[in-house]
Amino acid sequence: MNYRLNIIFLLIFVILITLLSRVYFLSVKSNTYYEELSKNNYINRVYKTPVRGVIEDRNGKKLAINEMGFSVLIKPHLNSYKNKQKLNEAIDLIVKHFPQYEKEELIKKYRRNNSPYNHDFVEVIDYIPYEDFFKKYTILASRDEIKVESSTKRFYPYKEVASHVVGYVGKASRIDIVNNEISAHNGIIGKNGLEKYYNDKLQGTMGYKDVKVNALNEEIEVLDEKEPSIDNSIKISLDIELQEYIQKEFKHKSGAVIVMDTHNGELLAAASFPEFDNNIFARGISVKEWNEMRNDLNHPFTNKLINGLYPPGSVIKMGVALSFLENGIEEDYTVNCSGSIRIGNRNFRCWKTWGHGKVDFRKAIRESCDDFFYKGSLRVGIDKISTTLDKFGFGQQTGVDQVNEFFGINPNKDWKQKKYKQPWYVGETVITSIGQGNMLVTPMQMARYTAYLATGKLPKPHFYKATYEEPKKLDVPEKYLNMMRQGMYDVGHNPKGTAYRYIKTKVDIASKTGTAQVVTIPQSEKVRMKESELKYFQRSHAWLTSYGPYKNPKYVVTVLVEHGGHGGEAAGGITSKIYNKLYEMGYIKNTK
Known part of the structure; x- marks a missing residue:
């Protein structure tokens, strides 16, 4: 009997020591880490991406422009069992109104970009033309799981004319994203011709807004703000x-x-x-x-x-x-x-x-x-x-x-x-x-x-x-x-x-x-x-x-x-x- 009691007391003692060690670690050792983390948590920097500049000929005719449209994003962290239904419903609604997109592809894109450390909405469609989208805007935007943002797509009105000179934009590579702050945010970079040669000028400079937020991520105060550049266009000698x-x-x-x-x-x-x-x-x-x-x-x-x-x-x-x-x-x-x-x-x-x-x-x-x-x-x-x-x-x-x-x-x-x-x-x-x-x-x-x-x-x-x-x-x-x-x-x-x-x-x-x-x-x-x-x-x-x-x-x-x-x-x-x-x-x- 005494032997069994000794074993029980020993187990209780080990558990108690383990708990006390954990409390010590959390309260003392991790104090500096959480103190720093708490300081950063209440300041949020929101980046403002500039609109890519227009390319004009010598008489002001536009050779490269940005067409307005919309991108579609889905709320993060919908991977858990109880939220899977919400994810499926959101994507079903998108595919219903835009049947050119496949449900499986949108789910793959969502899961690929949905990290546990990401708290921003996840983009699943980067661009839908304005005329195709505006009648369906209220239907999609009414759901909490779906977010609609304005978006642009590069367009070349003269198509084949001067195509080699003007060049084109495309999706930024991993190297581009590492080396180019704006491409890291909008995923676009000049790939050829003037679009590439003058990419830095056409991209402009990034803006931002530093805001103080509470635990619910609600804005309390704007601490600093800089608007993105707007004069990013170039006029060339071509007629x-x-x-x-x-x-x-x-x-x-x-x-x-x-x-x-x-x-x-x-x-x-x-x-x-x-x-x-x-x-x-x-x-x-x-x-x-x-x-x-x-x-x-x-x-x-x-x-x-x-x-x-x-x-x-x-x-x-x-x-x-x-x-x-x-x-x-x-x-x-x-x-x-x-x-x-x-x-x-x-x-x-x-x-x-x-x-x-x-x-x-x-x-x-x-x-x-x-x-x-x-x-x-x-x-x-x-x-x-x-x-x-x-x-x-x-x-x-x-x-x-x-x-x-x-x-x-x-x-x-x-x-x-x-x-x-x-x-x-x-x-x-x-x-x-x-x-x-x-x-x-x-x-x-x-x-x-x-x-x-x-x-x-x-x-x-x-x-x-x-x-x-x-x-x-x-x-x-x-x-x-x-x-x-x-x-x-x-x-x-x-x-x-x-x-x-x-x-x-x-x-x-x-x-x-x-x-x-x-x-x-x-x-x-x-x-x-x-x-x-x-x-x-x-x-x-x-x-x-x-x-x-x-x-x-x-x-x-x-x-x-x-x-x-x-x-x-x-x-x-x-x-x-x-x-x-x-x-x-x-x-x-x-x-x-």
């Missing part, structure tokens, strides 16, 4: 009417068109083809849509303006000719073009296989004589040619306000050694002089280079005026530039000019055509075959870059037609229409 016209008139599968102010680099139009509707990303692109566009061989997702890399073909010849003049070749230098030259065991043919006869600088530009550049390049060498072309911005980013701009390639001996661990061969100098071989450029680089030829200054292309920089004055004698300009004028005005048959415009312009070979075709076959006889993806790219009016240059128009064949034939028509449209719209007042 959407001109852009729309160009995208309608461009009749080819793929390419790029740029219209740029020769003096300050403002971009009036910049189109990449084929286009896509930005709204598919703002609303969420389907797997089917994504796969169709990703597998399109014309690459609609590629911004050809800055990410398309092409051999420049003959449009580079003015830059090469300036290198000749800078490096000791005489202004009255001439060659006799017989149709080809032989270097080692290889013939390098001029496009005019029967030859151009006697050729000087002006004729070499006008008629695009390859032989002239072959022979001049052998005197100057690739490194000096590359140095001159470097001044005009080739092999460098232009600095245009777009994301992930490509550098292109301006090759020389050092480049090849680093890239391939191989020496440079003289034949490579010859083909580089006519814009073939390893040289690759973007349409934006070509437009900038053309502006330099027109004015003697190298501008920085841009859409947003805040990024304007004073154009660079280069150390090229004006008399050399005038020699290039005369040749470019002849291209469209002299019967022997390579664009004479194709340039039909009210505006006097200077231009240069280019045919950039895509695949290597043996010289013997090239003589016999026409571009139209080749398969589409084997055809040369067609360039036509120009400026006008000739005597008082205002605008550059650069056109690239992928697999278009001859530059003048493929691009002359659209170039002429653009200058006529610029005149009609009042951008060009004096045609000469």
Whole structure:
């Protein structure tokens, strides 16, 4: 009996010691923790997310806006058995009025975001358009378990027009959420184009309200408050009417068109083809849509303006000719073009296989004589040619306000050694002089280079005026530039000019055509075959870059037609229409 009593007393003693230890821990050891917790409990910070800024064209037409709508949220902590019925009833009510949503998906979303530590309502639908929702607002908002909040969705009114330039927004990634306070709250971030480049400006700055609350989370006092920024919009240089016209008139599968102010680099139009509707990303692109566009061989997702890399073909010849003049070749230098030259065991043919006869600088530009550049390049060498072309911005980013701009390639001996661990061969100098071989450029680089030829200054292309920089004055004698300009004028005005048959415009312009070979075709076959006889993806790219009016240059128009064949034939028509449209719209007042 005594033994049993001892056991009972011992158990009571152990339990008592355990309880006293717990009381000691809660009252003494945890005192500091709960004291701090109590201090924080009565101050609540409510964040105020700014409205994303609008993107407008130069005339105030809206290219990216926010459409008003509503989001639907459900009360937290409805996971317990007794509350499951309330959760099901709330979601059943939502699905009844918005049958496009599936009950299982909404429940999954709720459970995924409903944490024991979360005391805010859980969003299950991020956006329903205002017109679809407003009649049902009172029905949903009348339930305690459902909360309705105003919401916005990014919308692009012009759809495909200027889609690559404007860009689009999308759901923020985990990294975005960690690094961007506003994206952490609204889940949205710029993904491409101006939407991404100016994301910080368009997002604005966060606001907040610090309030003192009681144990029931009721507001007692506002301690501090800051409103979110409201001036988050940007106005860009693009003229959407001109852009729309160009995208309608461009009749080819793929390419790029740029219209740029020769003096300050403002971009009036910049189109990449084929286009896509930005709204598919703002609303969420389907797997089917994504796969169709990703597998399109014309690459609609590629911004050809800055990410398309092409051999420049003959449009580079003015830059090469300036290198000749800078490096000791005489202004009255001439060659006799017989149709080809032989270097080692290889013939390098001029496009005019029967030859151009006697050729000087002006004729070499006008008629695009390859032989002239072959022979001049052998005197100057690739490194000096590359140095001159470097001044005009080739092999460098232009600095245009777009994301992930490509550098292109301006090759020389050092480049090849680093890239391939191989020496440079003289034949490579010859083909580089006519814009073939390893040289690759973007349409934006070509437009900038053309502006330099027109004015003697190298501008920085841009859409947003805040990024304007004073154009660079280069150390090229004006008399050399005038020699290039005369040749470019002849291209469209002299019967022997390579664009004479194709340039039909009210505006006097200077231009240069280019045919950039895509695949290597043996010289013997090239003589016999026409571009139209080749398969589409084997055809040369067609360039036509120009400026006008000739005597008082205002605008550059650069056109690239992928697999278009001859530059003048493929691009002359659209170039002429653009200058006529610029005149009609009042951008060009004096045609000469």
